[in-house]
Amino acid sequence: MALGESNLTFCFVGKRRLIVKSETTDDATKSNVNEEVKKIVVSKKAKAVKVKTPTINIVMDRGKFKTIKSPRAIPMSEKDKHANNFEVVLGNSTATPILSRDGFTYTCCFCTEHYVNPAELKTHTLLKHNSSNDRREFMKKQSSSGYVLKLDITLLKCKLCDVGIDTVEGLLDHLQNEHKKLIHRDVKNQIIPFKFDGEDLQCAICHLVFNKYKILVEHMKTHYRNYVCEVCDYGSINRRAMINHKQSHKTGSFECNKCDKVFQTDQKRRQHFYTVHKFMSMPNKCGICNERFKSSPLKDQHMVSVHGMSPIIRKCLSCDKTFTTQFALRIHTKKYHLMERNFPCTECEMKFFSKDQLKFHMLKHTGQKDFQCDVCLKWYTKKWILKEHMRIHMNDRRYKCLQCGRGFVQKCSWHSHMRTVHGEIDDKALA
Incomplete structure (x- = not known):
C-alpha cells in the first residue's frame, strides 16, 4: 500500500475503513505506516465480540502513531x-x-x-x-x-x-x-x-x-x-x-361523498360522515358486544339488562339528590342550583326556567281558560286542574282519614280536615 501525494491512504478490511494520515512521504515512514496498519487489522480480526464498526483514524504525530476511534452516533427518536x-x-x-x-x-x-x-x-x-x-x-x-x-x-x-x-x-x-x-x-x-x-x-x-x-x-x-x-x-x-383541531379553522365548501350535504369545515363533514353514514346515527357503542345505540341512555339500559351491570347513579354535587341520566342531573343543576331563568314574563318582573312554566304563568295575566268540564261545563286554566275537578263527578275520594273515616277528593282538603278536626298532620294516616 503506498501513500499518494495527498498524504492520505484508505484501507478497507471487511466493513472497516482505515484512514491513514501522514505528514511525510519518505519511504521509511510509508513502511512504518503499512506495518502499523497490518497490526491493527490482525488485532481486529482476532476479536470475537461483535460490535458496531467504528471508523479508525491512524495519525502520525511527532513520529508516533495514534489511533482515534470515532463511532457514528445515531440520535434517539421522540417515540x-x-x-x-x-x-x-x-x-x-x-x-x-x-x-x-x-x-x-x-x-x-x-x-x-x-x-x-x-x-x-x-x-x-x-x-x-x-x-x-x-x-x-x-x-x-x-x-x-x-x-x-x-x-x-x-x-x-x-x-x-x-x-x-x-x-x-x-x-x-x-x-x-x-x-x-x-x-x-x-x-x-x-x-x-x-x-x-x-x-x-x-x-x-x-x-x-x-x-x-x-x-x-x-x-x-x-x-x-x-x-x-x-x-x-x-x-x-x-x-x-392539534392538527385535527386546526382543521376547524379552515373554512370553505366541503361536500359529503355519500349525500348532497355541504359543510363549512372539513371537520364537520367528517363528523357527519362517521355519525350518519358509517355508524348509521348510532354513535354509542357497547364496549363488550360492540352493539351500537342512538343515545347514551339506551346504551346504559343495554349494559344493565344484557350484561348485568349496576345502574349508574349520578349524584348532585350541591344536594343529596341522585339521577339515572346525565340529562336529568344537568336540568336539575341548572334549575335549582344555578337558578337559570331565561324566559321572562312580558307583563311582570318574574322569570322562569322553561317555556311551559312561562306559559302557565301567563294565564294569570290573560285569564284564558282552554279546558272545559264535559259535565258541568266549567272552564279551567290548566289541564291538571280539570282532572282533579273530574274526581268530584266520579266521587273519587281517594284521600281518607283513618280516624273518622271521611274521604276527600283533594289532598289539600284532607290536610285541612286533619289540622282543624284532629289537630295533626300525618301522611301515614292516608289509606
Whole structure:
C-alpha cells in the first residue's frame, strides 16, 4: 500500500475503513505506516465480540502513531424516548395504564379484559402484564404524534424502595435522582394521571369532581397544553389532536361523498360522515358486544339488562339528590342550583326556567281558560286542574282519614280536615 501525494491512504478490511494520515512521504515512514496498519487489522480480526464498526483514524504525530476511534452516533427518536420513559415508569412503580372507560368498566391496555373497579384492573395489570414484552408491544402501536398515556397513580409507590409518591413528576424525579434511572426530560410530558381513591371521579391535579370519566378526560386537557393553537388558544396534549383541531379553522365548501350535504369545515363533514353514514346515527357503542345505540341512555339500559351491570347513579354535587341520566342531573343543576331563568314574563318582573312554566304563568295575566268540564261545563286554566275537578263527578275520594273515616277528593282538603278536626298532620294516616 503506498501513500499518494495527498498524504492520505484508505484501507478497507471487511466493513472497516482505515484512514491513514501522514505528514511525510519518505519511504521509511510509508513502511512504518503499512506495518502499523497490518497490526491493527490482525488485532481486529482476532476479536470475537461483535460490535458496531467504528471508523479508525491512524495519525502520525511527532513520529508516533495514534489511533482515534470515532463511532457514528445515531440520535434517539421522540417515540423511543417516550418508550424508554414508559418502560421505566411501569417497570419500577405501581402505576398502571388505562385504555378507556365506557361508563361501566375500565379496559386493560394490554388485553381486552374489562373491570368495573379500577383497583381490580390495577391488580390484573401488575400480575398479568408485568413484563417488558407486553410494554414493548403496547408502545409499537403508538405513534409520535398521537402518543398519550392515561395512567392510574392511585396509591402510587416505587417498587425499588417502597416509597409512596403523589405525582407523576415526583415519580420521574425519584427514579432519576434516587435510583439513577434514565429519564428523557427533553420530550413533552404526555402522561395523564388519574386517582381512583374515592367514590367520585376527581381530577388528580386540581381536585375538581366530575360525574363521567369522559368529561374528566376532557378536563385534563386544560392541564396539559403542550401544543397551543395560535388562532383560538386551544391547548392539546399531542400534535395529532392539534392538527385535527386546526382543521376547524379552515373554512370553505366541503361536500359529503355519500349525500348532497355541504359543510363549512372539513371537520364537520367528517363528523357527519362517521355519525350518519358509517355508524348509521348510532354513535354509542357497547364496549363488550360492540352493539351500537342512538343515545347514551339506551346504551346504559343495554349494559344493565344484557350484561348485568349496576345502574349508574349520578349524584348532585350541591344536594343529596341522585339521577339515572346525565340529562336529568344537568336540568336539575341548572334549575335549582344555578337558578337559570331565561324566559321572562312580558307583563311582570318574574322569570322562569322553561317555556311551559312561562306559559302557565301567563294565564294569570290573560285569564284564558282552554279546558272545559264535559259535565258541568266549567272552564279551567290548566289541564291538571280539570282532572282533579273530574274526581268530584266520579266521587273519587281517594284521600281518607283513618280516624273518622271521611274521604276527600283533594289532598289539600284532607290536610285541612286533619289540622282543624284532629289537630295533626300525618301522611301515614292516608289509606
